[in-house]
Amino acid sequence: MLKQKKNIPPKKRTKKDISEKSIENNNSMVRITSGIGNLDKLIEGGIEKNSTNLLVGGSGSGKSIFGMQFLVEGLEKGEKCLYVTFEEKKGKFFRHMKRFGWDLEAYEKKGLFTFLEYTPVKVKTMLEEGGGTVESIIRKQKTSRMVIDSITSFALLFDKELAKREAALGLFNLIEKWEVTSILTLEGKPLTGTELNSRTLEFESDSIISLYFLRHKHLRKRFIEVLKMRGTNHSKEIYRFIIGNKGVTVANKPTENPLNK
Ligand SMILES: Nc1ncnc2c1ncn2[C@@H]1O[C@H](COP(=O)(O)OP(=O)(O)O)[C@@H](O)[C@H]1O
Numbered sequence: 613m614l615k616q617k618k619n620i621p622p623k624k625r626t627k628k629d630i631s632e633k634s635i636e637n638n639n640s641m642v643r644i645t646s647g648i649g650n651l652d653k654l655i656e657g658g659i660e661k662n663s664t665n666l667l668v669g670g671s672g673s674g675k676s677i678f679g680m681q682f683l684v685e686g687l688e689k690g691e692k693c694l695y696v697t698f699e700e701k702k703g704k705f706f707r708h709m710k711r712f713g714w715d716l717e718a719y720e721k722k723g724l725f726t727f728l729e730y731t732p733v734k735v736k737t738m739l740e741e742g743g744g745t746v747e748s749i750i751r752k753q754k755t756s757r758m759v760i761d762s763i764t765s766f767a768l769l770f771d772k773e774l775a776k777r778e779a780a781l782g783l784f785n786l787i788e789k790w791e792v793t794s795i796l797t798l799e800g801k802p803l804t805g806t807e808l809n810s811r812t813l814e815f816e817s818d819s820i821i822s823l824y825f826l827r828h829k830h831l832r833k834r835f836i837e838v839l840k841m842r843g844t845n846h847s848k849e850i851y852r853f854i855i856g857n858k859g860v861t862v863a864n865k866p867t868e869n870p871l872n873k
């Protein structure tokens with residue numbers, strides 16, 4: 613089934629949009645900068661505004677750092693950003709992020725950043741209530757960027773395939789309604805995953821970016837790949853990336869397919 617979103621006429625621009633460095637191309641698609649070093653040139657300038665993006669990778673592949681970096685990009689421009697997490701504890705997370713020069717406490721004090729420790733059960737309630745706490749934060753603050761880290765544990769709440777599928781659809785419909793640009797992180801390998809829940813997520817999302825942390829001989833290296841991005845002539849190649857003292861930076865040139873080695 614095609615997404616209805618595509619038939620909705622472009623929304624009126626608000627003050628919030630003007631503060632963003634949005635890039636409009638011929639199709640009047642508004643893109644926002646990802647904040648990830650060298651990524652935007654692989655995706656025609658940035659992520660589509662108000663799109664729902666899936667970031668997939670194994671444990672330690674860099675999903676949480678990537679997600680936070682995407683929010684910091686907004687925070688630096690004075691945007692309101694929300695990080696919903698099932699996995700990270702606030703104090704520890706703030707401490708770890710400070711290593712990249714990101715002072716989340718300062719952004720929080722300025723009223724720009726909201727860190728929300730959530731439980732999968734609360735998300736279930738949120739779906740049942742059709743919004744809940746997350747929605748009221750977004751509405752009140754006029755949040756423009758959101759990360760949900762991760763939706764893996766949420767999917768595990770549902771044991772029946774149909775329920776998983778319905779929950780995934782419900783979540784996407786809800787996020788779509790909120791008009792935020794979002795990144796949802798998902799633990800796992802997208803191309804080999806056979807579970808319906810992840811399949812549904814992949815199908816419903818506007819983009820899928822995959823992070824890999826692969827061992828070759830004695831060394832592990834990080835790779836990034838854009839698997840899908842609606843409305844975008846994105847790069848089809850695999851790039852190495854590093855996590856350095858400024859967070860995630862993608863290499864300037866693509867690499868040979870590391871997965872075939
Ligand atoms: N300050 C840092 N400098 C370099 N690499 C780091 C730093 N902090 C964390 N990392 C790397 O990032 C990994 C964690 O990334 P994270 O985004 O939490 O992964 P995920 O969310 O996918 O599990 C660590 O295991 C480590 O390899």
Ligand SMILES: [Mg+2]
Binds near residue numbers: 675676677699761
């Ligand atoms: Mg994580």
